[in-house]
Amino acid sequence: MHPHPHALAGVFVELSGGIEEESVDAGALLTLLAMRAGELLAAEEDPAGCAATALLMADEEDRHEPPVVAGSDPEVQRLEEDAAARGEGPGHDSRRTGAPLRDAPLDGPIARLRWPHYAPRCRALGYRRAAALPLRARGRTVGTLVVLRSDGDGPLRGDTLRLGQAMADMAGIALAREREVRRGLVRAEQLQSALTSRIVIEQAKGVLATRYAVPMEEAFERLRRHARSNRRRLADVADDVVAGRLEV
Amino acid sequence: MLRARAALDRAGREEVKADRYERLAASSGREVHLGVARRHRRMAACHRSSAQLQESFARRAAEWPGGSRPGPRFMTGVAEACGARSAAMALTGTDRTQLLVAASDGVSRAAQELEFVLDEGPGRDATVGAGPVSASADELAERWPRYGPRARLLGLNAVMAVPMSVSGCCIGSLAIFDPASVPGGYAELAQVADALAETVTDPEDGPELYGGADHRDSVHQAAGALASRQGGGTAAALEAIKAWAFAEGVSTAVVAGRILDGATGGLN
The missing domain is CATH 1.10.10 (Arc Repressor Mutant, subunit A)
Known part of the structure; x- marks a missing residue:
């Protein structure tokens, strides 16, 4: 049973983050991808029961951030969160290689060997096969869409895979936009913060130069020395001086 | 010229992406792809404007005879790109106070100083209203009772200002003074403002505009x-x-x- 074309078109608009200019929320978008992929791919693969999870890895520049994981149901989400933390599972493998993993039987030797924690837990939830499709943004693989099936004798059909990949690609475009917007915001905030800090530092120099009747260079040196010996940011020390909370 | 080259490369990459999504839109009939293509086209235009500003400054710097003559100003190229007598940029904080200013000449710098002192004027209105502002001749005094008459005394007859934004976050404003009739109007000015916002928030370029910025x-x-x-x-x-x-x-x-x-x- 194939999904109605209108339903498909609606899903694609949703996954693109809408056609308007505003930014999208990465977590909300991944949840949408996981939910819709679960529904649509189940309809494609009649009568297979499908679940899906979408996984977005942190950028290289914010490696300390945990990956964002969303699932079409809470158990599958927990399963995939654990897999992401352990660095195993079809999602992890596909993300690393950037290639789709068309089909992996979860009781097969490869699954048992490569995913010693993931595969048994997946089977315990009633799933028998897994596939993973890369989520690409700006030419890089940034995450994956994992599809789990409770039955089905063979790999996902070609058109099912293509549909899943198209959904992942559409979400990838929206994620690329989201990252671009976020980077822009970070840069704007950094610029405003640097300019504001400079003003406070100049004001603090004026305060100290007057208080101790010293040249500006010496006032700055006092600020810098205090910041260094107390391991504080220069702007924070300056702020305290200007507010009258600190004598240096 | 390296920075201009880099901006042109970025523009080229955005145009390739725009072409790709336009082809996709033609084959799929999906509005979504057209929307993505439009975004890439706009980014390409922004990078192209940025390259033009860098090129214009590089040309002036190469022609500068040195010595006691004042060096070239980045904002002169901005005024030229906007077809205006002069141009001034103010970067502002979240409370809209001026944090840094840059101007193409003494008159636009004086106009900016008026805004700083009086706390009213076109740049402020563009950032507060998050939209374009323009006034000419008598409108200047009607709109800004304190700023307007003094701006006229500086010899200014018309002003246009637009907010400068990055990712929807307003970081300041760009004002142009006595513009010739600009065919592109606000759209062209907004494109230059986008390019300028891109330049000042770029970690490599920064807000100094080759020494042309004033932190007061x-x-x-x-x-x-x-x-x-x-x-x-x-x-x-x-x-x-x-x-x-x-x-x-x-x-x-x-x-x-x-x-x-x-x-x-x-x-x-």
Whole structure:
């Protein structure tokens, strides 16, 4: 049973983050991808029961951030969160290689060997096969869409895979936009913060130069020395001086 | 020219992406792809404008004879790109106060100083209203009762201003003075403002505009000095400096110089 074309078109608009200019929320978008992929791919693969999870890895520049994981149901989400933390599972493998993993039987030797924690837990939830499709943004693989099936004798059909990949690609475009917007915001905030800090530092120099009747260079040196010996940011020390909370 | 080259490369990459999504839109009939293509086209236009500004500055720098003549200003190229007599940029904080300014000439710098002192004018309105602003001739005084007449005294007849934004976050404004009739109007000005916003937030370029930016360091030092002498905080001291400058018809930098030299005029 194939999904109605209108339903498909609606899903694609949703996954693109809408056609308007505003930014999208990465977590909300991944949840949408996981939910819709679960529904649509189940309809494609009649009568297979499908679940899906979408996984977005942190950028290289914010490696300390945990990956964002969303699932079409809470158990599958927990399963995939654990897999992401352990660095195993079809999602992890596909993300690393950037290639789709068309089909992996979860009781097969490869699954048992490569995913010693993931595969048994997946089977315990009633799933028998897994596939993973890369989520690409700006030419890089940034995450994956994992599809789990409770039955089905063979790999996902070609058109099912293509549909899943198209959904992942559409979400990838929206994620690329989201990252671009976020980077822009970070840069704007950094610029405003640097300019504001400079003003406070100049004001603090004026305060100290007057208080101790010293040249500006010496006032700055006092600020810098205090910041260094107390391991504080220069702007924070300056702020305290200007507010009258600190004598240096 | 390296920066111009890099901006042109970025523009080229955005155009390739736009082409790809336009082809996709043609084959799929999906509005979504057209929307993505439009975004890439806009980014490409922004990078192209940015490259033009960098090229224009590089050309002026190469032609500069050196010596005692004033060096080229980045903002002169901005004014030229906008087809205006002069142009001024103000980067602002979240409270819309000016943090840094840059201008193409003395007149636009003086107009910017008026906004700083009076707390009213086109740049401020563009950032507060998050949209374009324009006024000419008598409208200047009608719209800004204190700024307008003084701007006319500077010899300015018309002004257009647009906000400068990055990712929807307003970081300041770009104002142009006495523009020739610009065929692109606001759209063209907004494109230059986008390019300028891209330049100043780029970690490699930064906001200094090759030495053309003014942080008003001495004014803020003077505010600190005055606050230290009088108490009452730096915000009140800054307001006092502005009031003194306005009363005497001089710039806040001149007042700051006096304060830092030990003179406090009527402020003590």
